[in-house]
Amino acid sequence: MPESNVEAVKAKVQAILVDIATVTLESNGYSIAMGSTKVFVDVSPFGDESTVIRLWAPVLIEVTPSNELYEYVALNADAYVFGHLHACLTESGTVNILMSHNLLGDFIDRDEIGRALYAVVGTADGIDNELQKRFGGKLLSEI
Numbered sequence: 001m002p003e004s005n006v007e008a009v010k011a012k013v014q015a016i017l018v019d020i021a022t023v024t025l026e027s028n029g030y031s032i033a034m035g036s037t038k039v040f041v042d043v044s045p046f047g048d049e050s051t052v053i054r055l056w057a058p059v060l061i062e063v064t065p066s067n068e069l070y071e072y073v074a075l076n077a078d079a080y081v082f083g084h085l086h087a088c089l090t091e092s093g094t095v096n097i098l099m100s101h102n103l104l105g106d107f108i109d110r111d112e113i114g115r116a117l118y119a120v121v122g123t124a125d126g127i128d129n130e131l132q133k134r135f136g137g138k139l140l141s142e143i
Helices: 002-020 067-076 110-135
Strands: 025-026 030-033 036-047 052-064 084-089 095-104
Touching: 002 030, 002 036, 002 052, 002 110, 025 036, 030 110, 036 110, 052 110, 067 095, 067 110, 084 110, 095 110
Parallel strands: none
Antiparallel strands: 025 030, 030 036, 036 052, 052 095, 084 095
């Protein structure tokens, strides 16, 4: 995809986000805070002719890995309409638990991105305290 198309989708996404929330500019996109977490939004090429908008929100940071944690993530990864729960092993050996969702950016509109954004960040903020009690780790707001 020509870089100008990616930039056009980024501009459209930025205009939508600014219209619906308080947005922070990040090194690779944007973020919107909600409760004890925030949702990060970035736009990138997808194949030769499309774009993808990635929405992701930290649920827990620096969790000690365990079989119970991995089993929970595996069995609940797709339990949400908007968002996919997954574990990312860090270089320090801890695990970050994230909620993420992808949208095709080529035909994005305000309602689609707004609803997906608030579903992802709302879910992450809604489950983080419960999962912290169960598995430890830190909330994004604690870092």
